[in-house]
Amino acid sequence: MYVKLNFLKPFILCCFLFYCLNMKAQTTSLEECFSIAKQNNITIKQARSALLTGEYNLQAEKKGYFPKVDLLSSYSYLSNPLTINLQTVKDGIVEGSSQQSVNTANEIYHEITGGNLSQAAQDRIYDASKKVISGIYPDYNPSLSKQSYFIAGVGVRQPIFLGNKINSSIDLAQSVVNSADIGVELAGKEVDFLIAIQYIRILYLNSLIKKQEQIVNALDKNKNYAEELVKNKILPPYQKNWTNVVLIQAQSQYNNIKLEKQNAHLELNKLMGVDLNTEIVISDTLRYNAVNLEKPVKDYWLTNPVYRIANNKITYAETAEKISKSMALPNIFAIGNYNLYQKDLPVSIPDWFVGLELQWTLYNGQTSKKTLAAKQLIEEAKLGEENSSLMLQVQSRVAKNKMSSLQNDVDAMDAARKEAATTSSLITKRMNNQLSSPKDVNDALLVETEIEKGYYTAVLGYYLALAEYFNSLGNPSQITQFIK
Numbered sequence: 001m002y003v004k005l006n007f008l009k010p011f012i013l014c015c016f017l018f019y020c021l022n023m024k025a026q027t028t029s030l031e032e033c034f035s036i037a038k039q040n041n042i043t044i045k046q047a048r049s050a051l052l053t054g055e056y057n058l059q060a061e062k063k064g065y066f067p068k069v070d071l072l073s074s075y076s077y078l079s080n081p082l083t084i085n086l087q088t089v090k091d092g093i094v095e096g097s098s099q100q101s102v103n104t105a106n107e108i109y110h111e112i113t114g115g116n117l118s119q120a121a122q123d124r125i126y127d128a129s130k131k132v133i134s135g136i137y138p139d140y141n142p143s144l145s146k147q148s149y150f151i152a153g154v155g156v157r158q159p160i161f162l163g164n165k166i167n168s169s170i171d172l173a174q175s176v177v178n179s180a181d182i183g184v185e186l187a188g189k190e191v192d193f194l195i196a197i198q199y200i201r202i203l204y205l206n207s208l209i210k211k212q213e214q215i216v217n218a219l220d221k222n223k224n225y226a227e228e229l230v231k232n233k234i235l236p237p238y239q240k241n242w243t244n245v246v247l248i249q250a251q252s253q254y255n256n257i258k259l260e261k262q263n264a265h266l267e268l269n270k271l272m273g274v275d276l277n278t279e280i281v282i283s284d285t286l287r288y289n290a291v292n293l294e295k296p297v298k299d300y301w302l303t304n305p306v307y308r309i310a311n312n313k314i315t316y317a318e319t320a321e322k323i324s325k326s327m328a329l330p331n332i333f334a335i336g337n338y339n340l341y342q343k344d345l346p347v348s349i350p351d352w353f354v355g356l357e358l359q360w361t362l363y364n365g366q367t368s369k370k371t372l373a374a375k376q377l378i379e380e381a382k383l384g385e386e387n388s389s390l391m392l393q394v395q396s397r398v399a400k401n402k403m404s405s406l407q408n409d410v411d412a413m414d415a416a417r418k419e420a421a422t423t424s425s426l427i428t429k430r431m432n433n434q435l436s437s438p439k440d441v442n443d444a445l446l447v448e449t450e451i452e453k454g455y456y457t458a459v460l461g462y463y464l465a466l467a468e469y470f471n472s473l474g475n476p477s478q479i480t481q482f483i484k
Contacts (some may be wrong), residue, residue, distance in 0.1 A: 027283045030199050030480050033272055037191050040273025047187040051180040058173040064166040067158040072337070077148040094133050101129035151349065153339040160356075163329025168322040175316040179309060186305035191271060193476035196467045198268040200483065203286040204460040205261040210285055211452045212254040218424075218445055219247045225431070226438040239438055246442045250449075288410055288459045291466060291482055293400065296473055301392040304474035310388040313381040321374035327367050330360035392472050399469035406462040413455035420448040 038044065105125050109117050117125075159166065223243040229235040269276050301307045336354040361367075424444040430436040463483070470478045 028280050030196065030483050031477075033195050033199060033268065033280075034192055034477055034480075036274065037195055037272045038188065041187075041191050041271060042273055043191060044184065044187045045273075047180070047184040051177065051184055054173070054177040054180040058170070058177050061166070061170045061173040064169060065159060067156055070155045070157075071152075072155045073150070073152040075148070075150045094130055097133045098126050098130040102126045151339060153337050156334075156336045157357075158334040159331070160334055161330070161332040163326040163331065164322065165326045165329075165331075168319055168326055171319045172316065172323065175312060175319055179312045179316065182305050182309045182312060186309060189305055189471070189474065189476055193467060193471045195268065195271050196476055196479050196483070197464065198264055198271060199282065200286065200460065200463045200467065202261060202264045202268065202282050203284055203483070204456055205257055205264060206283065207285040207456045207459075208257050208453060209254070209261065211449065211456075212250065212257055215445055215449050216247070216250050216254055218428075219243065219250050219442065222428075222431075222438050222441045222445070223247050229438070234434070235437070243438050243442060246446065286456060286459050286463070288414075288462065289482060290407060291403070293403075293469070296396065300396075300473055301389050304392055304472070306474070307385070307388045307392060310381070310385045313384060314378060317374065317377040317381040320377060321371065324367070324371045324374045327361070327364070327370070330358060333357040333359070395472035396469055399465045399472060402465035403462055403469070406458050406465060409458040410455065410462055413451065413458050417448070417451045417455045420444070420451045424448045 102122050102125050106117050106122060109115070223240070226235060226240045226243045230237055230240045265280060265282075266276055268280060269278055272280075274280075333356070334354070335357050336352070338352040339349070424441070424447075427436050427440050427444045431438060431441050463479075466482065467476060467479050470476050
């Protein structure tokens with residue numbers, strides 16, 4: 001059943017994407033963008049892959065206590081077979097053996113008679129023994145091996161004591177896994193933040209497009225009205241030409257905004273991990289609502305993955321110091337070997353053996369310096385942690401200050417745009433009563449457009465600062481409460 005469900009996951013995801021991205025009647029929400037990105041974003045997938053790699057390495061380090069079993073084999077061809085030179089010790093062996101024969105005969109004679117052999121008898125026994133031993137002593141050097149031989153065996157090496165190297169390696173691998181785990185969360189947070197930025201940007205562009213459409217329509221009506229006045233010879237022709245110029249500029253700005261929105265959608269598609277040609281319906285505009293921010297919890301930065309990954313570097317550095325110190329301690333292994341192929345083995349090679357092996361580096365000029373470097377790395381990591389804490393605190397405070405400043409701009413620009421809209425309406429009415437010219441209407445509409453753009457730009461900055469604030473708290477997706 002579990003396998004079947006896993007098999008259906010891609011199908012369910014495709015259906016979800018089709019439903020969210022291709023329905024024309026409903027806009028894609030920011031929450032849906034976050035959800036799609038979690039499954040498809042390449043950066044998040046890379047972070048998950050790095051985590052999986054770290055977990056495999058951790059599993060490998062945990063097996064460091066297991067014995068190592070090797071199949072060892074070799075083929076050797078010697079310039080000359082190994083031999084033992086018996087000729088260099090021949091005189092000593094003959095002399096010693098002959099003298100031993102004399103001593104043995106003398107002891108036997110003494111046991112029987114109670115006396116010793118005469119010197120002449122001893123000399124005869126000595127000469128006879130020497131002649132016999134010299135005759136049977138090898139006049140060649142026997143070989144200890146053949147000129148070529150093959151060895152095949154199984155070697156075992158079991159760690160007994162490694163000076164805490166294995167434990168430290170496991171701790172180091174665990175630290176890497178912890179860092180990769182935080183990295184997955186950090187990647188998700190960064191992607192959420194960037195998606196929120198692009199989504200807000202699209203809402204901003206939708207607002208500009210909507211306003212620009214209204215301005216283009218108003219300028220088009222003004223151009224048509226000017227044409228009628230020129231036909232009726234009420235206005236000179238250059239007044240109509242002026243309205244054409246302004247209309248062309250407004251249409252060009254409208255097209256440029258639409259192209260900018262296409263680029264924003266491309267960026268959003270990339271962040272979500274979907275095909276760049278996927279059509280994402282986001283038809284909402286940017287609506288301003290003042291946000292009353294609650295005071296963040298004490299030491300809020302401690303839960304931010306940016307801070308946590310800096311904190312984990314301290315653990316990594318401390319483990320690196322332990323490994324550096326362990327290099328000065330000895331290593332003890334139990335070793336053994338069994339020769340599987342025992343035919344024609346040299347005399348000097350046993351069929352099997354077991355033993356203990358000690359490896360201890362008595363002097364290494366690099367060890368002390370590496371230990372100092374590891375200690376310095378700990379200090380560096382602690383400074384990095386402190387810097388991350390300060391950076392996040394500064395980011396949150398700066399973002400709040402930006403919001404306060406932009407809130408004043410939004411209020412001022414909102415009042416100005418209302419006045420501009422009223423002014424444009426009054427001038428248009430005056431033109432209909434022939435109390436003002438089409439040029440006056442054009443000027444009023446252009447001023448109204450710029451003020452409207454200024455208003456939405458201030459609103460955009462306000463929400464971008466809000467996104468930065470939530471990102472500094474470590475929860476950029478919280479902005480969905482205010483982007484509806």
